[in-house]
Amino acid sequence: MRGASRAAAFAACTAFAAAAALGALACGGGPASDAIPVGHVASMTGDTATFGRSADAGIRMAIEELNGAGGVLGKKLELITEDDRSVTEEARTAAQKLLQRDHVVALLGEVASSRSLAAAPEAQRAKVPMISPGSTNPKVTEVGDYIFRACFIDPFQGAVMAKFALGELKAKRLAILFDFKQDYSVGLADFFRDTVKKNGGEIVADERYTSGDIEFRAQLTTIRAANPDAIFVPGYYTELGLIAKQARELGINVPLLGGDGWDSEKTLEIGGDAVEGYYFSTHYAADSDDPHVQEFVKRFTAKNGATPDAMAALGYDAAGILADSLKRAGSTDGPKLRDAIAATKDFAGVTGKITIDENRNARKDAVVLQIRGGKFHYYRTVSAE
Amino acid sequence: MDNLIQQLLNGITWGSIYALIALGYTMVYGVLRLINFAHGEVYMMGAMTGYYTARALGLATEPSLGGLALVLVTSMLACGLLGAVIERVAYRPLRGAGRLAPLITAIGVSLFLQNTGQLVFGADPKFFPALLRSEEVWRSGDVAVSNIQLTVLVTAVVLMAGLEFIVQRTRFGRAMRAVSYDAPAAALMGVPVDRVITGTFVLGSMLAAAAGILVGLSNPKIEPLMGLMPGLKAFVAAVLGGIGSVPGAMVGGLLLGVIETLVTGYLSSTYRDAIAFVILVLILLYRPTGLFGQPQTEKV
Numbered sequence: 001m002r003g004a005s006r007a008a009a010f011a012a013c014t015a016f017a018a019a020a021a022l023g024a025l026a027c028g029g030g031p032a033s034d035a036i037p038v039g040h041v042a043s044m045t046g047d048t049a050t051f052g053r054s055a056d057a058g059i060r061m062a063i064e065e066l067n068g069a070g071g072v073l074g075k076k077l078e079l080i081t082e083d084d085r086s087v088t089e090e091a092r093t094a095a096q097k098l099l100q101r102d103h104v105v106a107l108l109g110e111v112a113s114s115r116s117l118a119a120a121p122e123a124q125r126a127k128v129p130m131i132s133p134g135s136t137n138p139k140v141t142e143v144g145d146y147i148f149r150a151c152f153i154d155p156f157q158g159a160v161m162a163k164f165a166l167g168e169l170k171a172k173r174l175a176i177l178f179d180f181k182q183d184y185s186v187g188l189a190d191f192f193r194d195t196v197k198k199n200g201g202e203i204v205a206d207e208r209y210t211s212g213d214i215e216f217r218a219q220l221t222t223i224r225a226a227n228p229d230a231i232f233v234p235g236y237y238t239e240l241g242l243i244a245k246q247a248r249e250l251g252i253n254v255p256l257l258g259g260d261g262w263d264s265e266k267t268l269e270i271g272g273d274a275v276e277g278y279y280f281s282t283h284y285a286a287d288s289d290d291p292h293v294q295e296f297v298k299r300f301t302a303k304n305g306a307t308p309d310a311m312a313a314l315g316y317d318a319a320g321i322l323a324d325s326l327k328r329a330g331s332t333d334g335p336k337l338r339d340a341i342a343a344t345k346d347f348a349g350v351t352g353k354i355t356i357d358e359n360r361n362a363r364k365d366a367v368v369l370q371i372r373g374g375k376f377h378y379y380r381t382v383s384a385e
Numbered sequence: 386m387d388n389l390i391q392q393l394l395n396g397i398t399w400g401s402i403y404a405l406i407a408l409g410y411t412m413v414y415g416v417l418r419l420i421n422f423a424h425g426e427v428y429m430m431g432a433m434t435g436y437y438t439a440r441a442l443g444l445a446t447e448p449s450l451g452g453l454a455l456v457l458v459t460s461m462l463a464c465g466l467l468g469a470v471i472e473r474v475a476y477r478p479l480r481g482a483g484r485l486a487p488l489i490t491a492i493g494v495s496l497f498l499q500n501t502g503q504l505v506f507g508a509d510p511k512f513f514p515a516l517l518r519s520e521e522v523w524r525s526g527d528v529a530v531s532n533i534q535l536t537v538l539v540t541a542v543v544l545m546a547g548l549e550f551i552v553q554r555t556r557f558g559r560a561m562r563a564v565s566y567d568a569p570a571a572a573l574m575g576v577p578v579d580r581v582i583t584g585t586f587v588l589g590s591m592l593a594a595a596a597g598i599l600v601g602l603s604n605p606k607i608e609p610l611m612g613l614m615p616g617l618k619a620f621v622a623a624v625l626g627g628i629g630s631v632p633g634a635m636v637g638g639l640l641l642g643v644i645e646t647l648v649t650g651y652l653s654s655t656y657r658d659a660i661a662f663v664i665l666v667l668i669l670l671y672r673p674t675g676l677f678g679q680p681q682t683e684k685v
Contacts, residue, residue, distance in 0.1 A: 045507065045508040045509050046508055046509065046510075047510055049509050085508060180655065207654065208653065208654050208655065209654050210654065210655075210657075210658075213654070213657075214600070214604035214606050215399055215604055217395040217398075217399070217646070218392060218395055218396075218645075218646040218647075218649035218650040218654070219649060219650070219654060221388060221391045221392050221395060221650055222388070222650050222651075224388075224391075224527070225388040225527070238510060238606060241512070241606075242604060242605070242606060245519065245605070246604075248519065249519050249521075249529070249531040249533060249534070250391070250529055250531075251521060251524070251529040266512075269512060270512045270605070270606070272515065274519075
């Protein structure tokens, strides 16, 4: 009897403590009543943590600048970031939290396509617009009419790198090594493969890996045996760094090519010498001589102590598009805001002039960067036309 | 042909990591009849210790064999201690409590270490400093051997030979074999069973730590959950070789590494993780004692 009552008392205490903790969370997480809450679903930790952190830094800077200039609709914007730990399923939960707990007027994020695809149905159901800064897989905006993106899509990016390999590098025999667990990587590999075949090239090896793998020597040995002129590795930076190292160890000396998934300073940290001379397509070049870009790079570097990568620039632009649309909509109402975002035309972003097309994608040029001397260098621009 | 030889070489290097981890499973099973599911986490702690040691000593900037050896020894000592603590705190109080309770405790220890790891080291992957500058040391036709692969192989072989020596030629090894054969009888003959069990955990954990460092060297991405999959795979390797058998764990580990590499190289990497578990099911169905295990007759 005594034992039972003690257990009951303990249970009551636990329940009370839990309730108190929840209450504190709800109060702490909620927006101040006079601010417009904006949610950001981001990979702040985990395998692709630089994507989330960069995008978040870009968005934060944009929002601070906007608030400094008086805010939007007479109110300040308040950013609430929810970490998804780079896990696909968590992105959905993060989106739900932001929508249901914080009642955000719009969602920004995710960068990785698989995670945007997990979060997008939640935004669509709640009729809250979502703008992905950097998800390039076409399927993302096909989820519904509330889903937008601030970047180009993979049919374009895949074609850019295929044509670059065939034209610029004069490579005819191409190999592919892609991450079949990521929609981004699968999509990019598909469009690269198609473009190469249509333009007289040949895919001599087509290998795959899984996000989180650390051993790639088996696939690389098979690729080496096919004797390609270049290898397309459209994955994210963590695996890329390991792949590049193991490729060099196996005596593979042909260039590796990639997409915007490489755009992180971690590529240089992990890959070191092994990524020297390789090329990838992305959204903007920090060493471009465009004064608009230079101004952004200067302010971002002063604030964050690091050069902004593409995800930071796209985050900045995504927040900019949102603020611009809020002003034009004159309201935070979901459908009205949606229509305003869809009508975005020639928005002057740091990643180029952004016009949202009928499929809710941004039409923009791509740039090709080369890794030289442990840095990303602008190589050339490929027009969207 | 060159291609096949290269793949076998890749597989043996990769498998030697599994073998080092599998040895810990098999030795502990030998003396305690316990599957120590926290063993994969000891491997993770080994890699983490190495990472912080290398950074604290500033070894990342000048790669050298001496630096690598220093990191290896430090990490092995630290994890040996960790193994002893785990045994003392989590398993010894349950000695004689049947087999299920320690097994569940092992899973608890595993979860505890994973989550402590995330708390202390952070969930982000870390990149193991390059303790050796990668270079080709041997080539014939298309078969290339890098100094990194060679170091992994040589270290693994030396450690396994050292273990074999300890088990077969030393007093402690004889005590270990005696406890493994019949613990109560060994205790009656004056073998300090508890001390032998602690020693077995220390040895196994040191080998796991070495595996962690070797992975850091050849596949330099480490994170708090890195022990999960290799832990399970090494368990499969130990069962494949015959759990409780030291040579069995070595052969099982190497075999699993080679099979995984060949499946990835010649079929598809989609099957890489599946194959290990298919092997586990097949072994349990058709040869539960594994390749080297002795069939045990139930005593009545």
